[in-house]
Amino acid sequence: MTTTEPVIPNYAAHSSSCVIHNHTFCLNWVRENWSSVLWPALRQHVLLTLAAVAIGFAISMALALAAHRYRRLERPTILVSTFLYTIPSLALFELLVAPVGPNVFSAEIALVSYTLLVLFRNILAGLRSVPQEVLDAAEGMGMSRTQALVRVELPLALPAIVAGLRIAVVTIIALATIVYTIYDAGLGVPIHTALGEGPFKTELIAAGGLTVALALLADGLLVSVQRLITPWARVRGA
Amino acid sequence: MFAQAAELELRSVSKRYAGQREPAIRELSLTVPAGEVCVLVGPSGSGKTTAMRLINRMIPLSGGDVLLGGRSVLEREPRELRREIGYVIQQIGLFPHLTVGENVATVPRLLRWPKARVAARVRELLQLIGLDPDEMAGRYPAQLSGGQRQRVGVARALAADPPLMLMDEPFGAIDPINRAHLQDEFLRLQATVNKTVVFVTHDIDEAIKMGDRIAILREGGVLAQYDTPTNILTHPADDFVAQFVGADRALKRLSLTTLADLQLIAPNGAPPQPAGERTVTRETTVHDALSMLLAAGGKPLAVTNGNGTVEGLVTLGLVEQLLSEDGAAGGSANGTPASPPEADGAIPRRPGASPAEADRARADGAGANPAGATAQDGLAHAPATRDGSPR
Numbered sequence: 238m239t240t241t242e243p244v245i246p247n248y249a250a251h252s253s254s255c256v257i258h259n260h261t262f263c264l265n266w267v268r269e270n271w272s273s274v275l276w277p278a279l280r281q282h283v284l285l286t287l288a289a290v291a292i293g294f295a296i297s298m299a300l301a302l303a304a305h306r307y308r309r310l311e312r313p314t315i316l317v318s319t320f321l322y323t324i325p326s327l328a329l330f331e332l333l334v335a336p337v338g339p340n341v342f343s344a345e346i347a348l349v350s351y352t353l354l355v356l357f358r359n360i361l362a363g364l365r366s367v368p369q370e371v372l373d374a375a376e377g378m379g380m381s382r383t384q385a386l387v388r389v390e391l392p393l394a395l396p397a398i399v400a401g402l403r404i405a406v407v408t409i410i411a412l413a414t415i416v417y418t419i420y421d422a423g424l425g426v427p428i429h430t431a432l433g434e435g436p437f438k439t440e441l442i443a444a445g446g447l448t449v450a451l452a453l454l455a456d457g458l459l460v461s462v463q464r465l466i467t468p469w470a471r472v473r474g475a
Numbered sequence: 476m477f478a479q480a481a482e483l484e485l486r487s488v489s490k491r492y493a494g495q496r497e498p499a500i501r502e503l504s505l506t507v508p509a510g511e512v513c514v515l516v517g518p519s520g521s522g523k524t525t526a527m528r529l530i531n532r533m534i535p536l537s538g539g540d541v542l543l544g545g546r547s548v549l550e551r552e553p554r555e556l557r558r559e560i561g562y563v564i565q566q567i568g569l570f571p572h573l574t575v576g577e578n579v580a581t582v583p584r585l586l587r588w589p590k591a592r593v594a595a596r597v598r599e600l601l602q603l604i605g606l607d608p609d610e611m612a613g614r615y616p617a618q619l620s621g622g623q624r625q626r627v628g629v630a631r632a633l634a635a636d637p638p639l640m641l642m643d644e645p646f647g648a649i650d651p652i653n654r655a656h657l658q659d660e661f662l663r664l665q666a667t668v669n670k671t672v673v674f675v676t677h678d679i680d681e682a683i684k685m686g687d688r689i690a691i692l693r694e695g696g697v698l699a700q701y702d703t704p705t706n707i708l709t710h711p712a713d714d715f716v717a718q719f720v721g722a723d724r725a726l727k728r729l730s731l732t733t734l735a736d737l738q739l740i741a742p743n744g745a746p747p748q749p750a751g752e753r754t755v756t757r758e759t760t761v762h763d764a765l766s767m768l769l770a771a772g773g774k775p776l777a778v779t780n781g782n783g784t785v786e787g788l789v790t791l792g793l794v795e796q797l798l799s800e801d802g803a804a805g806g807s808a809n810g811t812p813a814s815p816p817e818a819d820g821a822i823p824r825r826p827g828a829s830p831a832e833a834d835r836a837r838a839d840g841a842g843a844n845p846a847g848a849t850a851q852d853g854l855a856h857a858p859a860t861r862d863g864s865p866r
Binding site for chain 2: 368370371372373374375376377378379380381384388389392393395467468469472
């Protein structure tokens with residue numbers, strides 16, 4: 238292999254020598270392709286993740302509240318969500334294309350189905366972690382079930398709920414990189430392009446790095462939010 | 476600040492759980508006059524906690540009725556009823572995610588009091604239980620000691636000035652030293668707030684200390700005896716009660732009386748001893764004085780008042796005399812003035828009972844008098860109601 242042979246076929250008319258020689262990382266290329274390639278992919282990636290986690294959270298919360306009140310709902314819900322969780326992601330994406338079509342909906346259905354298990358289990362575990370004497374006190378002081386849920390159980394379940402959200406968000410950010418197989422969106426698109434070209438190291442590192450950075454940032458954000466909304470969990474005994 | 480106390484009446488209350496042959500509570504009837512502390516005590520399986528939870532309908536009644544202030548609790552919406560009944564449990568159940576102030580504000584907020592009124596009430600209550608509102612209101616339960624948590628639990632239960640307080644082994648999880656301290660503190664508090672209190676414990680000593688009246692339950696939720704501590708100790712209704720209160724019930728009775736209640740032997744002018752270990756204060760219980768007398772081989776002790784002036788002597792003979800009076804007719808109730816004349820028979824029978832409490836005992840008269848008229852009343856009827864008891 239000679240160094241004069243360009244690896245990237247005329248990607249941009251004014252490719253730098255760094256790009257032509259496929260060096261490890263060409264800041265130039267990133268700067269030039271940020272607004273046309275990387276930024277749109279990142280934006281789509283964030284939206285895909287947000288939508289999946291938000292929808293998944295809403296469904297899981299409803300299921301967990303139901304299972305919290307009616308215990309017999311727990312086993313079937315766990316069973317179904319575990320089943321969904323174990324389907325290989327690529328297979329699930331492809332399976333959905335036939336009935337739904339190669340669009341954002343099949344992408345979201347697949348992503349949402351991967352959030353259910355972890356969110357449902359964590360919300361339910363959080364609700365069940367509330368000490369019995371606290372519930373007894375709430376009832377004895379005249380709270381209704383809804384008041385006890387809103388004022389006592391849900392706030393006390395917050396640490397477990399946020400822990401579930403952190404896992405779900407990081408999982409979905411990683412999984413969303415293969416949405417490109419059925420729908421042209423997300424950081425999976427530049428990663429796939431880079432791989433297909435030989436691979437083109439700069440684009441691979443830039444898009445992959447953005448995925449990792451996004452996951453770390455989202456996780457850090459959730460940790461900060463949790464610290465903010467659960468001040469009681471930080472205090473230590475006097 | 477605390478205006479309300481209501482009479483509580485249990486009328487043939489029973490509880491039978493589905494699928495169980497024996498009822499948990501059987502035909503339980505008792506009346507707690509407004510402002511009195513009624514202690515439910517008994518071995519495990521006697522249904523004392525069940526009985527308590529029937530009152531605020533956390534457990535539904537199977538039969539009978541509960542009247543609070545003359546009104547059946549069955550007519551009330553359970554949540555509304557519970558907001559009118561203070562509730563304290565052994566594990567306290569403070570909300571860990573809320574500050575001390577927010578915990579205390581729970582019921583006032585459920586009752587939708589205006590914000591300013593809630594805030595003022597929280598300050599008032601924290602001061603009442605001896606916690607500085609500025610320092611403590613913003614803390615979380617995890618930052619408090621066990622005793623502080625217990626106090627906050629009591630303040631939270633008192634927040635909406637409930638006419639009745641239910642307390643389920645409130646000091647059960649506290650170490651013995653702090654427990655005694657919290658018990659004394661609660662008695663002082665009760666002298667101020669004058670609530671009708673139903674207090675559950677399995678500890679007969681706690682029952683004797685805390686109760687204006689004690690209801691002793693036996694297994695299967697049957698009421699074995701309901702009377703004042705003095706009467707239960709002097710006239711146990713049957714073998715079960717006698718065994719439950721213990722073979723040392725004569726000694727227990729002595730801890731209900733202080734030296735101030737005795738007619739001391741005159742010191743004969745000259746100070747008999749220099750102040751020191753042979754000297755005790757009027758507030759010492761006869762129980763402790765007896766212990767000191769025995770330790771000193773029976774030599775008399777000098778009793779001083781608040782100023783340190785010797786008021787008289789206490790001897791083994793004097794204690795013996797007290798016990799024989801009790802045995803014969805139930806202590807001072809037979810008309811022997813064993814207490815200072817100005818107390819007109821109202822004996823502050825608790826160690827450390829506050830002046831306010833003694834005042835209350837004098838002022839309230841027969842209905843809510845924890846130590847005076849009620850005790851005498853009970854004693855007056857004692858021979859009639861306890862015919863054939865195995866004393």
